[in-house]
Amino acid sequence: MDILKDVNNNNYIKDSNPYEKFKKIDNDILSFYMKYNQLKNIYRQGWLKVRIGLEHKDKCESIADHSFSVALLALTIIEKNKLELDTFKCIKMAIIHELGEIYAGDFTPYDNITKEEKHIKEKEAILQVLSTLDKDNDFLELWEEFEKAETEEAKFIKNVDQLEFLLQACAYGYDAQYFERSLSKIVNPYCREIALSAVETTKGNKKPNVVG
Numbered sequence: 411m412d413i414l415k416d417v418n419n420n421n422y423i424k425d426s427n428p429y430e431k432f433k434k435i436d437n438d439i440l441s442f443y444m445k446y447n448q449l450k451n452i453y454r455q456g457w458l459k460v461r462i463g464l465e466h467k468d469k470c471e472s473i474a475d476h477s478f479s480v481a482l483l484a485l486t487i488i489e490k491n492k493l494e495l496d497t498f499k500c501i502k503m504a505i506i507h508e509l510g511e512i513y514a515g516d517f518t519p520y521d522n523i524t525k526e527e528k529h530i531k532e533k534e535a536i537l538q539v540l541s542t543l544d545k546d547n548d549f550l551e552l553w554e555e556f557e558k559a560e561t562e563e564a565k566f567i568k569n570v571d572q573l574e575f576l577l578q579a580c581a582y583g584y585d586a587q588y589f590e591r592s593l594s595k596i597v598n599p600y601c602r603e604i605a606l607s608a609v610e611t612t613k614g615n616k617k618p619n620v621v622g
Contacts, residue, residue: 413453413467419515422453422467441542448512449474456518461618462582471578473508473516479578480504484570487600495563499552503567506549507556510535519591529557569598573605580608585615
């Protein structure tokens, strides 16, 4: 598979943007689908730009892969531990938390952009995506809730988001203890237990190219 660069945001992608091929669509759900289909097309940039490198692009996850995994991981943790959280809200939040990256792209911690700038770019992108739909929904509000991380559901999904990154690092064969930045952010006790288990399980595996 050839690797391409999205001219709009300098992201590595698998193919030219699918929504660019469908300029005239008279069904709002179909149009929305063609836009969020792009999440299957965008590589998780941190892996290619910082850690595993372009030579391993064939094994690199997409944004859609990550979002699905966050949702399923969250559901599993909630149900196993019978957590008193709004499960449906958590799943929705996990699925849409990267929706802005369709247009804004996937920023890494090593990109030269502030949290405020990133928030503005992604909010503008989400508004652009949602403008497709004829009916109002709570996607933007849920994304804002996730970003603020003030509710119990948002705090939980923030933790699961970091945990999923750590577990993906394990799946790539890395030693989890070197991902200190993510480990420090995983404070939910149920997520923390899984993270520490991952650290113990992967001791002696390879170090990431960039420690963080």
